[in-house]
Amino acid sequence: MKKLILLSALSFAVMSCKQETKKEVDSQPKTEVKKTNNFPKALGEVFEKHGGIDAWRKAKTMSYKVNNQDHTIDLHSRKTVVQGENFSLGHNGKEVWLSQKDSTAFKGDPKFFYNLYFYFYAMPFVLADDGITYTEVAPLSFEGVNYPGYKISYGANVGASPDDNYIIYYHPDTKTMAWLGYTVTYKSKKASDKYSLIRYNDWENVNGFILPKSITWYRKDDNGVPTEPARKPTMFSNALVTQAPLADNFFEKPVNN
Numbered sequence: 139m140k141k142l143i144l145l146s147a148l149s150f151a152v153m154s155c156k157q158e159t160k161k162e163v164d165s166q167p168k169t170e171v172k173k174t175n176n177f178p179k180a181l182g183e184v185f186e187k188h189g190g191i192d193a194w195r196k197a198k199t200m201s202y203k204v205n206n207q208d209h210t211i212d213l214h215s216r217k218t219v220v221q222g223e224n225f226s227l228g229h230n231g232k233e234v235w236l237s238q239k240d241s242t243a244f245k246g247d248p249k250f251f252y253n254l255y256f257y258f259y260a261m262p263f264v265l266a267d268d269g270i271t272y273t274e275v276a277p278l279s280f281e282g283v284n285y286p287g288y289k290i291s292y293g294a295n296v297g298a299s300p301d302d303n304y305i306i307y308y309h310p311d312t313k314t315m316a317w318l319g320y321t322v323t324y325k326s327k328k329a330s331d332k333y334s335l336i337r338y339n340d341w342e343n344v345n346g347f348i349l350p351k352s353i354t355w356y357r358k359d360d361n362g363v364p365t366e367p368a369r370k371p372t373m374f375s376n377a378l379v380t381q382a383p384l385a386d387n388f389f390e391k392p393v394n395n
Contacts, residue, residue: 177265178272181288181306184262187313189347194263197347198383203376204255210384211256217389218252227252228389235391258353259374261338262315265290265306278307278317280364285309285316305333314341314348317364335364344377 175182175191185191194213201210208221219228225238227248236248257264271291277284285307292302305319319333340352352371356364 175266176272177270178274178288180286180308181262181265181272183313184306184308184315185266187348188262188315191263191266193346194266196381197379199378199380200256200260201376201378202259202374204259204372204374208376209255209259210388211253211260212384212389213260214383216253216256217386218256219389220252226392228391229253230386230389230391237392258318258336258372259350261318261350262306262308263347265304275305278319278362278364280317283309287317287319303333318353333362335362337364337367340371342377345379347379349377349379350374 177185182191185194197213199210200213201208203209206223210219210221211217215231217229217231219226222244224240224243225236227234227236227244229235229252234249234252236244238244269292273289273291275287275289277286279285287305287307290304290306303321305317306315307317307319308314309316315338318336318338320336321331321333335356335358337354337356338350339354340350341348342351352373354371355368357366357368359365
């Protein structure tokens with residue numbers, strides 16, 4: 139019942155915002171500026187396979203459930219709300235906030251956590267963000283398939299952890315994303331060459347976008363080759379991507395907390 143109420147509220151908010159936005163666009167038309175693509179042609183084929191980068195850039199709101207938490211993101215501003223059972227947290231464009239029933243409801247760092255799953259879930263599209271440098275890397279071999287890859291690095295002062303690096307590997311024939319290597323430098327603020335590895339092989343169609351239904355962390359051998367799952371898959375559900383925006387106050391901290 140709680141899930142139905144939450145989904146209904148989100149749908150109503152999205153529809154209301156869409157109506158308000160239409161009125162504003164009608165009275166104050168704006169010229170759309172087409173972004174220049176600076177990613178390699180091969181990655182362009184991967185984006186196209188997953189729904190197309192142009193369609194992604196028109197989308198405004200994404201939501202999904204993971205670990206019994208509801209995540210809602212403004213895809214343009216990256217404002218975020220995460221709703222857990224006894225807490226909520228988010229980013230309103232200026233600061234990260236936390237609201238909880240007691241001091242033990244949320245354990246972790248809100249600044250690190252609020253967009254953590256978004257970067258894993260919104261693959262491969264987040265790898266077309268501004269400020270990225272692409273470098274081709276050696277393929278990743280697994281079960282007889284060599285997956286071509288590109289390293290993604292960020293310019294200085296881009297995001298909270300500009301020294302983080304990602305490597306996307308894709309299937310050579312289907313062009314579907316297959317693996318993600320990533321480093322974490324949030325706390326240390328130092329570049330690292332220690333990559334964690336996630337397998338992407340479980341997809342679903344979400345409003346025209348091919349997004350992960352689940353992802354699985356993998357162990358690696360001494361040569362960096364994946365060997366076996368390190369844990370059970372992380373599951374995503376109740377996914378939605380829409381061109382309708384949410385009101386700015388949706389992303390603000392609840393006033394009674």
